[in-house]
Amino acid sequence: MDAATKSESSSLHSSLRYKIIAMVGNENVHAATAADAIAGVQPKLVIEPGTGSELAEVLRVANEAGLAVIPRGGGTKLGWGNPPGRADLILSTARMTEIIEHAWADLTVSVEAGCTIQRLQETLAQHGQRLALDPLWPEKATVGGVLSTNDSGALRLRFGALRDLIIGATIALPDGTLASSGGKVVKNVAGYDLPKLVTGALGTLGVITRAVFRLHPLPRNTRSFSVFSAKAEESQRFVLAVQDSKLAHTFLQSHFSDEAPPVSDILFEGTEAGLAAQESQLRSLAAPANVMESSTPTWAAREELCNFVDPNTTAVAKVSLLPGDLARAMGEVEQAAKLHHLRWRALVYATGLGWVRLEGKPAALRGALQLLRVEMESHGGSLVALHRPEKMAEFDTWGSMGDALPLMKALKQRLDPKNTLNPGRFVGGI
Amino acid sequence: MEKRILDELRGIVGGRGLISSPEELHTYECDGLTNFRVMPCAVLLPNSTEEVQEIIRICHRERIPFVARGSGTGLSGGALPVKNGIVISLARMNRILEVDFPNARVVVEPGVINLDVTARVAPQDYFYAPDPSSQSICSIGGNVAENSGGAHCLKYGFTTTHVLGLEVVLSDGSLVHFGGKTLDAPGYDLAGVFVGSEGTLGVATKIILRIVKRPECIRTLLAAFPSTNEAGAAVSDIIGAGMLPAAIEMMDNLAIQAAEAAVHANYPNCGALLLVELDGPVAEVEALMTDVNEICRSNGASEIRVAQSDAERALVWKGRKSAFAAMGRISPNYIVQDGVIPRTALPRVLSEITRLSEEAGVRVANVFHAGDGNLHPLVLYDRRIAGQEAAAEGLSARILELCIEAGGSITGEHGVGEDKKKAMSKMFAEPDLATMQRVRCAFDPLQLSNPTKVFPTPRLCGEKPGEYVAHAAESAGIAERY
Numbered sequence: 001m002d003a004a005t006k007s008e009s010s011s012l013h014s015s016l017r018y019k020i021i022a023m024v025g026n027e028n029v030h031a032a033t034a035a036d037a038i039a040g041v042q043p044k045l046v047i048e049p050g051t052g053s054e055l056a057e058v059l060r061v062a063n064e065a066g067l068a069v070i071p072r073g074g075g076t077k078l079g080w081g082n083p084p085g086r087a088d089l090i091l092s093t094a095r096m097t098e099i100i101e102h103a104w105a106d107l108t109v110s111v112e113a114g115c116t117i118q119r120l121q122e123t124l125a126q127h128g129q130r131l132a133l134d135p136l137w138p139e140k141a142t143v144g145g146v147l148s149t150n151d152s153g154a155l156r157l158r159f160g161a162l163r164d165l166i167i168g169a170t171i172a173l174p175d176g177t178l179a180s181s182g183g184k185v186v187k188n189v190a191g192y193d194l195p196k197l198v199t200g201a202l203g204t205l206g207v208i209t210r211a212v213f214r215l216h217p218l219p220r221n222t223r224s225f226s227v228f229s230a231k232a233e234e235s236q237r238f239v240l241a242v243q244d245s246k247l248a249h250t251f252l253q254s255h256f257s258d259e260a261p262p263v264s265d266i267l268f269e270g271t272e273a274g275l276a277a278q279e280s281q282l283r284s285l286a287a288p289a290n291v292m293e294s295s296t297p298t299w300a301a302r303e304e305l306c307n308f309v310d311p312n313t314t315a316v317a318k319v320s321l322l323p324g325d326l327a328r329a330m331g332e333v334e335q336a337a338k339l340h341h342l343r344w345r346a347l348v349y350a351t352g353l354g355w356v357r358l359e360g361k362p363a364a365l366r367g368a369l370q371l372l373r374v375e376m377e378s379h380g381g382s383l384v385a386l387h388r389p390e391k392m393a394e395f396d397t398w399g400s401m402g403d404a405l406p407l408m409k410a411l412k413q414r415l416d417p418k419n420t421l422n423p424g425r426f427v428g429g430i
Numbered sequence: 431m432e433k434r435i436l437d438e439l440r441g442i443v444g445g446r447g448l449i450s451s452p453e454e455l456h457t458y459e460c461d462g463l464t465n466f467r468v469m470p471c472a473v474l475l476p477n478s479t480e481e482v483q484e485i486i487r488i489c490h491r492e493r494i495p496f497v498a499r500g501s502g503t504g505l506s507g508g509a510l511p512v513k514n515g516i517v518i519s520l521a522r523m524n525r526i527l528e529v530d531f532p533n534a535r536v537v538v539e540p541g542v543i544n545l546d547v548t549a550r551v552a553p554q555d556y557f558y559a560p561d562p563s564s565q566s567i568c569s570i571g572g573n574v575a576e577n578s579g580g581a582h583c584l585k586y587g588f589t590t591t592h593v594l595g596l597e598v599v600l601s602d603g604s605l606v607h608f609g610g611k612t613l614d615a616p617g618y619d620l621a622g623v624f625v626g627s628e629g630t631l632g633v634a635t636k637i638i639l640r641i642v643k644r645p646e647c648i649r650t651l652l653a654a655f656p657s658t659n660e661a662g663a664a665v666s667d668i669i670g671a672g673m674l675p676a677a678i679e680m681m682d683n684l685a686i687q688a689a690e691a692a693v694h695a696n697y698p699n700c701g702a703l704l705l706v707e708l709d710g711p712v713a714e715v716e717a718l719m720t721d722v723n724e725i726c727r728s729n730g731a732s733e734i735r736v737a738q739s740d741a742e743r744a745l746v747w748k749g750r751k752s753a754f755a756a757m758g759r760i761s762p763n764y765i766v767q768d769g770v771i772p773r774t775a776l777p778r779v780l781s782e783i784t785r786l787s788e789e790a791g792v793r794v795a796n797v798f799h800a801g802d803g804n805l806h807p808l809v810l811y812d813r814r815i816a817g818q819e820a821a822a823e824g825l826s827a828r829i830l831e832l833c834i835e836a837g838g839s840i841t842g843e844h845g846v847g848e849d850k851k852k853a854m855s856k857m858f859a860e861p862d863l864a865t866m867q868r869v870r871c872a873f874d875p876l877q878l879s880n881p882t883k884v885f886p887t888p889r890l891c892g893e894k895p896g897e898y899v900a901h902a903a904e905s906a907g908i909a910e911r912y
Binding site for chain 1: 587674717772803845864873
């Protein structure tokens with residue numbers, strides 16, 4: 001940050017800055033640096049409240065002053081979403097990392113939003129349990145960030161998405177309200193399910209300060225296999241056959257790319273006896289020669305796809321399609337890439353959620369994304385562009401919204417009427 | 431209701447789709463919770479989404495509150511009519527519109543009966559997982575409103591897990607779509623908020639469901655324990671051993687007696703009965719069943735049986751699922767309570783219920799979804815004995831407080847409805863409830879869709895679209911503008 005910006009940020013907000021310092025302490029308010037920029041938009045201050053109520057207070061004051069607030073956890077997915085229209089303060093949960101209660105005998109955990117997924121999992125593992133979710137970059141990603149971006153991976157097939165794992169949440173609203181909903185029991189239908197509303201809302205409705213999750217036991221044993229196919233149609237047949245079988249697999253994912261024929265990975269968890277029986281069933285479903293036991297689990301596949309080398313020539317999109325459309329969709333990706341001279345690879349789960357990476361010139365990337373979005377949407381799916389080069393011409397992250405957009409805007413208006421939180425980052429300009 | 435409005439409504443649904451004679455309206459004056467009764471002005475039976483929209487547009491124009499109703503089996507008064515309002519029965523919209531096996535999706539209208547979805551997909555070996563005890567008569571639309579659970583939600587999740595998309599008529603008559611056949615549609619998870627909102631956010635007219643492949647095998651074990659304490663300890667050990675059974679149900683002695691009297695399920699006569707169901711691949715289930723058997727024995731189970739055939743399994747479940755109705759065999763009147771506690775609080779809460787029951791001189795039979803801590807205490811009384819009804823109601827309310835004190839919930843699956851709206855302010859703080867109300871105002875600013883339910887204090891939404899009209903509650907000074 002240059003000196004001019006620095007003096008501007010302090011002069012613009014000096015009285016406000018003192019107010020905030022009084023709330024959270026001098027050592028927890030920092031001038032934002034270039035590293036804090038969000039999609040090229042430079043905020044002024046980074047604030048690290050120590051508790052949910054401190055966070056709510058800071059948010060209230062910022063909201064009253066008409067400032068734009070960007071909530072931040074580990075910052076691993078801060079690039080997801082459209083660039084913010086404005087950004088003044090980063091509200092960081094870096095100090096809110098407490099695991100409040102691991103009620104292991106009840107299979108639940110209550111945790112502050114800033115706790116990293118890895119630390120949470122390590123604590124849960126002490127009692128043989130886990131949050132049955134495999135989000136990206138768990139060593140840095142936080143509970144709040146993963147919830148806000150609704151990140152999920154291979155385990156979703158068996159255990160559901162975050163919406164199925166979260167049972168309670170506390171959120172701070174821009175007016176300073178600190179509201180809890182849900183609870184700490186797995187079964188509960190009292191009141192509206194606000195934990196689901198804030199999951200995947202990209203921090204545009206409120207800031208999640210704590211969450212309660214239902215947990216699952218760690219598996220007794222696991223075995224994973226890779227199944228090789230000659231082409232996408234064959235791999236679709238295999239995926240649908242497994243889904244229509246009596247196998248109790250934990251995950252099933254397929255890799256496609258411009259350099260190798262498709263491979264599907266399948267993971268089983270259970271007792272030794274159960275695993276042996278499932279292996280033989282699996283071998284009867286696929287041509288036995290094509291099935292290989294994998295020595296290492298294939299968890300890291302999505303992270304590998306997202307850990308690209310050159311951000312200026314890479315685009316990553318999350319696609320959603322029907323499992324029965326897998327081969328057609330992969331054909332479309334291949335064609336679009338060919339047409340625009342791009343390298344490509346994709347990872348698609350049996351749930352129909354997938355990740356596509358394209359590499360090439362920004363204009364070509366844009367062309368391919370546009371084409372693929374039309375394709376996905378015309379078959380009832382979607383394409384969300386999570387990463388695109390800064391030099392690429394404007395391209396909306398989310399795609400076309402249905403007839404519920406006015407209602408979504410009404411919700412935003414009720415909870416964040418001054419458009420304080422993450423302005424312009426979400427769907428339809430929210 | 432003014433004749434011109436009735437005529438207009440009749441014009442939409444036809445003469446046979448409108449009920450307005452007092453004799454016929456009696457059928458609709460309550461749902462499964464019969465101690466609240468309100469006569470609606472009219473009941474409408476639309477056949478299509480368009481008809482629902484037209485009805486609701488009139489309600490919006492005339493400021494007439496409406497209550498959607500499925501099969502009317504709800505136990506919290508969610509479908510209780512609202513004074514000066516109409517009831518929209520979705521019973522005629524009962525078509526299964528699409529079955530898509532490769533993608534495991536089914537699209538239904540709201541009046542489709544829960545069990546009919548399974549019946550339709552069973553030939554291909556699929557089932558629809560949420561299974562409330564009333565599944566042979568309750569509707570999917572009602573399940574969506576209440577986020578219904580059932581015995582198997584321990585493993586398979588609740589209605590909300592299985593609803594992927596919704597077509598909804600909002601209270602101004604507009605049609606919106608939430609979610610879809612594919613996952614993670616961009617935008618807020620409105621389907622997640624709508625499911626379980628008890629009809630207060632609009633009327634679902636189409637529902638996209640997920641269906642599940644039937645597991646290779648299902649084994650149901652029945653274990654007899656001296657008391658609920660030993661049975662409860664066995665539940666903890668099963669969960670502690672890292673197993674996730676499809677269902678764990680518990681019944682105490684009084685509940686067993688009633689079920690025996692009603693359906694002759696051939697249950698052993700004991701202090702507490704545990705029913706554990708495991709499903710999955712044969713080898714896996716058999717290995718785990720050995721462990722469950724061992725855990726039950728080491729916790730003092732005197733008799734353990736494993737249902738050997740589908741018929742035996744069905745009988746075991748029939749006893750459990752008819753437990754509520756069976757109470758009629760041992761008591762002239764009873765209150766069905768629905769509360770949730772953390773599983774580990776089970777022994778403490780149960781002994782407290784026993785103590786309170788003795789103190790009040792009112793019997794309590796206990797039926798639970800023990801795996802997830804969902805209690806269904808049945809408070810038995812005889813209305814003819816002076817003071818018993820009041821004692822039973824007092825005890826029932828006290829049990830809910832016990833659940834809240836234990837860190838649980840006032841309802842696990844029956845909903846808040848009319849019945850428990852006062853208890854909401856014991857479970858939630860004012861800012862929590864106010865935030866929920868703000869969500870409601872975004873969906874239904876005029877509060878026409880099942881108003882007066884769920885929330886303890888009526889609140890009005892500010893910034894009403896269109897012309898300002900004072901709400902009756904506001905004029906009467908019983909509600910504040912919000």
